[in-house]
Amino acid sequence: MKTVISGGTIVTASETYRADVLIEGERIVAIGTDLSEGADRVIDATGKLVLPGAIDVHTHMDMPFGGTTSCDDFTSGHVAALHGGTTMHIDFSTQPKGGSLQDGLDTWHAKADGKAVMDYGFHMIVTDARPEVIEELDSMVEQGVTSFKCFLAYPDALMVDDDTLFAVMERASANGGLVMIHAENGQVIDTLVKRAVAAGDTRPGFHYRTRPAALEGESTERAIALAKVADAPVYIVHVTCAEAVDAIARARAKGQKVWGESCTQYFYLTQDDLDRDGFEGAKFVCSPPLRTEADQARLWEAIRRDELEVISTDHCPFNYEGQKTLGRDSFAGIPNGIPGIEERMGLLSEAVWEGHLTAQRWVEVTATNPAKLFGCYPKKGTIAPGSDADIVVWDAEATHTWSKETTHSAIDYTCYEGMETRGVPTHVLSRGELMVEHGQLTDAATPGRGQFVKRRPFEFERPGEFVGPVEARETAHA
Numbered sequence: 138m139k140t141v142i143s144g145g146t147i148v149t150a151s152e153t154y155r156a157d158v159l160i161e162g163e164r165i166v167a168i169g170t171d172l173s174e175g176a177d178r179v180i181d182a183t184g185k186l187v188l189p190g191a192i193d194v195h196t197h198m199d200m201p202f203g204g205t206t207s208c209d210d211f212t213s214g215h216v217a218a219l220h221g222g223t224t225m226h227i228d229f230s231t232q233p234k235g236g237s238l239q240d241g242l243d244t245w246h247a248k249a250d251g252k253a254v255m256d257y258g259f260h261m262i263v264t265d266a267r268p269e270v271i272e273e274l275d276s277m278v279e280q281g282v283t284s285f286k287c288f289l290a291y292p293d294a295l296m297v298d299d300d301t302l303f304a305v306m307e308r309a310s311a312n313g314g315l316v317m318i319h320a321e322n323g324q325v326i327d328t329l330v331k332r333a334v335a336a337g338d339t340r341p342g343f344h345y346r347t348r349p350a351a352l353e354g355e356s357t358e359r360a361i362a363l364a365k366v367a368d369a370p371v372y373i374v375h376v377t378c379a380e381a382v383d384a385i386a387r388a389r390a391k392g393q394k395v396w397g398e399s400c401t402q403y404f405y406l407t408q409d410d411l412d413r414d415g416f417e418g419a420k421f422v423c424s425p426p427l428r429t430e431a432d433q434a435r436l437w438e439a440i441r442r443d444e445l446e447v448i449s450t451d452h453c454p455f456n457y458e459g460q461k462t463l464g465r466d467s468f469a470g471i472p473n474g475i476p477g478i479e480e481r482m483g484l485l486s487e488a489v490w491e492g493h494l495t496a497q498r499w500v501e502v503t504a505t506n507p508a509k510l511f512g513c514y515p516k517k518g519t520i521a522p523g524s525d526a527d528i529v530v531w532d533a534e535a536t537h538t539w540s541k542e543t544t545h546s547a548i549d550y551t552c553y554e555g556m557e558t559r560g561v562p563t564h565v566l567s568r569g570e571l572m573v574e575h576g577q578l579t580d581a582a583t584p585g586r587g588q589f590v591k592r593r594p595f596e597f598e599r600p601g602e603f604v605g606p607v608e609a610r611e612t613a614h615a
């Protein structure tokens with residue numbers, strides 16, 4: 138099967154140019170002019186952008202958390218992603234407390250097997266660091282799970298102490314793993330939460346009041362310091378505030394191997410949303426919490442200045458009815474997490490129109506850097522001969538109004554109800570197969586066709602193989 142995407146403007150992280158894309162089977166085989174002859178199918182992209190399929194490296198499908206389970210599985214979550222122009226994600230498998238990493242990985246493979254519509258990978262959340270667990274990290278790398286996450290938040294659930302984090306970092310430094318950190322000071326937050334609840338301050342707005350930005354900044358600094366001593370690369374997930382961005386920027390300026398991501402919601406929503414009338418604020422409870430407009434400005438600046446490298450979603454949907462309402466009597470009982478896998482690319486397309494970032498930078502932070510940092514570039518994350526034909530044809534001028542009715546996640550709300558954005562995917566291809574056409578899922582988009590992507594070890598420090606995001610950094614580091 139030969140497919141040609143003709144007449145569009147290709148946007149990669151480094152270039153913008155007009156050309157046809159020839160796809161044979163699952164791969165891109167050529168880029169050039171007038172390639173349509175002999176094609177079985179021609180997709181006319183005249184006047185549209187042709188983008189690499191976006192990659193969301195931070196999602197939680199079918200994730201048990203806070204006494205309930207996130208409401209998208211690997212089918213509904215993938216359908217939502219594809220409708221929004223995302224063609225791959227990396228989800229978090231979790232080591233069961235006291236169990237092995239392999240137990241966790243097997244559990245998550247079983248969640249995705251037979252259900253995945255698009256391609257996916259796994260990170261591994263480490264919850265304890267018995268010596269045999271640390272040894273097992275090598276086996277994860279061999280199985281293509283080359284990133285490990287530690288939580289400095291959520292005591293009694295996922296949080297690890299500094300010793301555990303340090304042990305994971307030291308092993309990662311040797312085996313090619315990238316350590317990801319949820320950076321918030323969980324113990325002090327726990328104290329603040331208990332105090333608020335005891336004082337009767339139980340409405341959703343106390344979620345952000347008990348998780349101040351200073352405690353994210355402190356935790357980020359601590360993680361970076363431990364990574365320096367362990368000589369390990371580190372990636373701070375969902376950075377929300379100036380304190381944390383500044384910590385990352387300082388370490389990067391000194392040449393330390395530190396990267397950071399933020400998520401769509403931190404650019405578009407604020408803590409005021411948590412103070413909405415009644416219990417409505419529960420729809421906006423995620424951790425770290427939404428912050429201020431000043432923090433949003435710092436995040437945009439960080440994206441422009443190359444201080445943050447990725448915009449993901451932390452897609453972790455809980456229905457308002459029946460799940461968020463578990464916390465009706467106290468914000469401490471509201472499951473932490475909000476949806477966003479479908480909304481991300483549309484909202485960030487609007488951000489390009491608004492001048493927050495260029496179209497190339499948009500592609501870089503949503504597709505190319507995720508693929509490079511997480512060991513699957515150039516199979517994923519760009520448009521080039523040999524790459525998987527994960528491609529999105531994007532009508533940058535079409536408008537879209539977000540609502541529960543027009544989104545595809547299993548969840549019963551969107552955080553962006555009524556918001557209008559410019560930019561809509563008209564065609565979404567996964568490994569050469571058309572998944573979504575003008576907002577309609579195709580018959581080819583079947584559960585079970587999605588494949589697990591075995592990722593390579595982190596490559597920053599290997600001369601000659603370097604594919605990290607900021608080439609100049611290598612010189613600075615030397």
Ligand SMILES: [Zn+2]
Binds near residue numbers: 453
């Ligand atoms: Zn998360």
